[in-house]
Amino acid sequence: MALASIYARDGYTGDGSRPPHGGHVEHAARPAMNTVGLWLFFLSETFLFGALLAARFYLAGTDKPEHLDQQLGLAITCVLLASSFTAYSAEVAISRGRRGWAGLMLLATIVLGLVFFGGVVLEWSEAEFTQGEPYGTAFFSMTGLHASHVLSGVAILVLVLFLLARGRFSQERHWGVEASIKYWHFVDVVWVFFYPSLYLIN
Amino acid sequence: MQVGTVVILALAVLTAVEYAIAIEVEQNLLPIVFIAQVKAALIVWYFMRLARAWLKGEH
Numbered sequence: 436m437a438l439a440s441i442y443a444r445d446g447y448t449g450d451g452s453r454p455p456h457g458g459h460v461e462h463a464a465r466p467a468m469n470t471v472g473l474w475l476f477f478l479s480e481t482f483l484f485g486a487l488l489a490a491r492f493y494l495a496g497t498d499k500p501e502h503l504d505q506q507l508g509l510a511i512t513c514v515l516l517a518s519s520f521t522a523y524s525a526e527v528a529i530s531r532g533r534r535g536w537a538g539l540m541l542l543a544t545i546v547l548g549l550v551f552f553g554g555v556v557l558e559w560s561e562a563e564f565t566q567g568e569p570y571g572t573a574f575f576s577m578t579g580l581h582a583s584h585v586l587s588g589v590a591i592l593v594l595v596l597f598l599l600a601r602g603r604f605s606q607e608r609h610w611g612v613e614a615s616i617k618y619w620h621f622v623d624v625v626w627v628f629f630y631p632s633l634y635l636i637n
Numbered sequence: 638m639q640v641g642t643v644v645i646l647a648l649a650v651l652t653a654v655e656y657a658i659a660i661e662v663e664q665n666l667l668p669i670v671f672i673a674q675v676k677a678a679l680i681v682w683y684f685m686r687l688a689r690a691w692l693k694g695e696h
Contacts, residue, residue, distance in 0.1 A: 470690050474690065497666055505656075505659075505660075509652070509656055512652060513649070513652065516645065516648050516649065516652065517645070519645070519648075519680060519684055520641060520642075520644075520645040522684075523641045523644075523645075523684045524641065527641065617685050617686075620680055620681075620684045620685045621685070623680055623684075624677045624680050624681060624685075627673050627676045627677045627680065628673050628677065631655060631659070631669045631670070631672075631673050634659070635655060635656065635658075635659035635665065635669050636659070636665060636666050636669050636670075637659065637662075637663065637664065637665055637666075
């Protein structure tokens with residue numbers, strides 16, 4: 436029903452007839468279509484990360500190596516969760532027209548994202564996996580792909596921050612901010628599952 | 638914003654519980670998977686505003 440109403444608002448009637456407004460896409464329908472597209476993208480990414488998660492348990496069962504740095508894993512998890520809060524704060528701020536605070540919270544999110552990435556790099560340098568070890572394959576694949584998403588998220592947030600400083604977003608028009616922050620939360624959700632499967636489950 | 642504060646506090650507590658279970662409990666698969674699902678649901682529902690996206694069908 437929701438999809439049908441979105442299509443109807445977007446000029447698609449389903450029977451080939453032209454809608455009353457002449458088939459032009461109404462601007463009001465744009466954000467809803469953008470939202471659908473964004474969530475479909477998240478769904479496709481979920482399949483990708485889900486496959487890696489399944490591969491981890493297929494390759495190594497529920498065993499975990501003792502040499503993983505538990506404190507470092509916990510610390511970078513806390514950093515990423517904190518970054519979700521700052522990202523949420525930025526979104527709330529821009530929706531209330533507080534562009535200055537939104538920019539500050541975006542900057543905090545970027546810094547926390549870089550700290551998380553630094554933690555992953557440190558973990559990689561300390562990891563003591565031997566070549567051909569199944570758990571090592573899973574560990575580097577999962578953390579590597581996730582870290583690349585964190586880096587791309589940071590790049591997107593930097594762009595959004597730049598555009599915000601140029602006055603491209605306002606209280607009424609801030610889809611770019613909202614979409615990039617939703618992506619950031621999605622990366623956080625992925626880590627919510629990756630962290631325990633790599634560090635905690637026994 | 639208050640909702641966001643409550644959610645991040647809940648996430649922090651759940652992460653601490655998750656870590657404690659991992660340290661203390663020998664076979665911890667089920668409780669940790671359950672906690673991870675709760676954490677993910679909190680982020681998706683409140684931070685990603687899934688309710689607003691689908692229940693209202695609007696931006």
